[in-house]
Amino acid sequence: MNTMAPFATSVAGRDDLASTVAFDVWWAGRQKANRFEVERIPFAALDDWRFDPESGNLGHTSGRFFTIEGLHVAADGAQGAATWHQPIIHQPEIGILGILAQRFDGELHFLMQAKMEPGNINTLQLSPTIQATRSNYTRVHRGGTTRYLEFFRGPGRGRVLVDVLQSEQGSWFWHKHNRNIVVEATGDVPEHEDFHWVSLHQLRRLLRTDNLVNMDARTVLSCMPLAPSGGPGEGAVRAADDPFTAALLRSYGTCPRNGTDPGPPLHTTTELLSWFTEMKTRSEWRTRLVPLSGVGTWTRTDDEITSTDGSGTFRIIGARVKAANREVTSWTQPLLAPLEQGRAAFLARAVDGVLHLLVKAQPEPGLLDTVELAPTVQLPAAGAGGRPVPFRTEVTGADPDRVRFDTVLSEEGGRFHHAQTRYQIIEAPQDFPLDVPEGFCWMTVRQLMELLRHGHYLNVEARSLLACLHSLW
């Protein structure tokens, strides 16, 4: 496997084992050291959080952090028309999700953090080096400074490898986007006890562990160019164990840029962009923030905001956190709690020996530009109402032999309570049609990676799955 890992120069075996043991020891130590508890509380017990008497919106008395507001959606598109209200999280500031990188013995390593978030089902998850809203790092809540911030901002920062604004959950956040940044440090980097250097190779393996690599780490990793050459070489393709892996590896290199051109993508980039423009044009969703008190199909009790007609897929609750290693040691906050585990799956098949992913143009009410590229199947499906979700049975009923990746991972624990998604990459049968419904399009990994250099293209679930896909070689 190691020959296929870009940037990797060390040999697999003893070093791998040693680094795995070192990681496990560090991780176990962090779990022991970080005592905390999270308990559900009624809204009245939230400190400094209040329902605005006029709008009914739930916000912090400082006017910062985030608010829970109402959203009205009139969705009119290819899938049909629907109208609904829902609560949504409004956080009008750009945060930083930053991973610090450094080369050891020629191999790129990432400084990952053991970080507690109140909504995490297992409290600690492997997180970016920094994961901070502007309120965090400008110290609105009077906590400590944000560690390692100086490597990402200001004149002393290192070489930028990735720096792009990307969206987050479009059904739960209003116009949220965060800065996804990877910086290669040039000087010495102190290793605080909550932080650990992990190689790219190791990080990919860790992605296969349930609820370990957090959402913020996954989205930053997905944006990371995989190798200076843009993908694995011919040697790696020849060494692949099976046709699926060979097709996957070729899928990273179908752009002329890296010189190996085993078969053209099914669609040119001009065609993909035109299809995406058409999908945006057809999807006429009108969205607007409204007072939460005006959201008639939802009701507020002492300890939750919940849908009264069964249409809601989440509820809003309050929580109190006590922890030793956060910027402040105790706080309360609202959380959005999904009612069910989500699902995000890409169907994939080889075309002329090159793996293509079946991408969906998915409108989501909170996305700034409404439509982004999503996995083939994403559940719950925004705006689907009672209509059937295309390719659902192909995913849920897939032959286990064809399921190439299958891991339950968590969404942002700073805002969501126990939000888990089952991420899957499923090999479609070779007779699976290339001619697909108009909202869908086959793309190579290389094509998706090129789009990922820019914002407004891949939604957060598609980005997570792309990070998972990288772990398959």
Next chain:
Amino acid sequence: MNTMAPFATSVAGRDDLASTVAFDVWWAGRQKANRFEVERIPFAALDDWRFDPESGNLGHTSGRFFTIEGLHVAADGAQGAATWHQPIIHQPEIGILGILAQRFDGELHFLMQAKMEPGNINTLQLSPTIQATRSNYTRVHRGGTTRYLEFFRGPGRGRVLVDVLQSEQGSWFWHKHNRNIVVEATGDVPEHEDFHWVSLHQLRRLLRTDNLVNMDARTVLSCMPLAPSGGPGEGAVRAADDPFTAALLRSYGTCPRNGTDPGPPLHTTTELLSWFTEMKTRSEWRTRLVPLSGVGTWTRTDDEITSTDGSGTFRIIGARVKAANREVTSWTQPLLAPLEQGRAAFLARAVDGVLHLLVKAQPEPGLLDTVELAPTVQLPAAGAGGRPVPFRTEVTGADPDRVRFDTVLSEEGGRFHHAQTRYQIIEAPQDFPLDVPEGFCWMTVRQLMELLRHGHYLNVEARSLLACLHSLW
């Protein structure tokens, strides 16, 4: 010149003259044939347009077309903080700006339209083949069908060369973006009398005529890839008359993609994207639509909405149009009338023999993602208040010998009344500093063209200037 025109295979001279005469005859004929008059009217005389009694917003009784609403802006960024209210045009539908292309004798030609718009200072301007809001082509206003629409939509359309959503004036429109599309027709195209085939070569020359090529045509043209190879060849560079033109031609080819690499760009694409991300992150502008009646610093009389404190740069008026060749023969509508002529200028200088343009990251309140790339100087400057505008004197006081392009062109006459902008490309002195303030960045033409494949990057004034720049070779 002709050897430098991409796609061109014919020889300059007699053919050029013949096509110029043919264009002039057609244009004069259209001016004679199209009788119309535009008169200013009080708001009470607008048919089917009403001020909403509650919000004070001005809208059409059908609920479609567009509304004039209020906007609140809290601008907090590198340039300082400011807060203001203003009216803004809200048109929540994606229109099509489409140019139909076809090859004659190997040379690409565009089917351009002689089109009247109520706000045009000279009534007819050279426009895209189709220029239609969704209301137009779904026939909300019960007019005729949109000519040539079938070449852009549906199964019979030709080969798509360009298809991208691009923004429009961020100080005047709320979240407006239109589909910029160029389609190469494969079959026969009837030439209606208001339409004329114009070669790319000819079209570039016409861009140097004041108020002839309209805004919509300019933005579509700017997105057009210039040649299959991506730029002019080495031969064209060697044949250039002067160092400025040679540097300009090289600026199209500094990306590895076309194989000629005379000198690297000053910044890599990764660096440009990171700078732009940083600029977006720093610019914390909060904008929200508010009722027009709540905009206290503006007042409404019988026939205009105007700013009371002198801060406004435009007013809202009413107009009645009578015309023979529009979809409907008479109508009334509001228009936004700027108080002064605008200005948009790029400062340009060669770096290692390659022309670089000085691009500004400019927040504008109506842009969907707030910040886009703008000309070096754009007046009036959104959010500048009384502060000095960087590089203003370098533009207004430029040595005439260094002004390489200088033409007054009109903005969208369907919404703006007599809105003119002086577009300039100015060669900066060779000792002009490469080290520029943080809101500015030097980019090659090729780098800008790559970004133009995607939305949310270049604002409409920068796109217009890029189209003008193409006319310089």
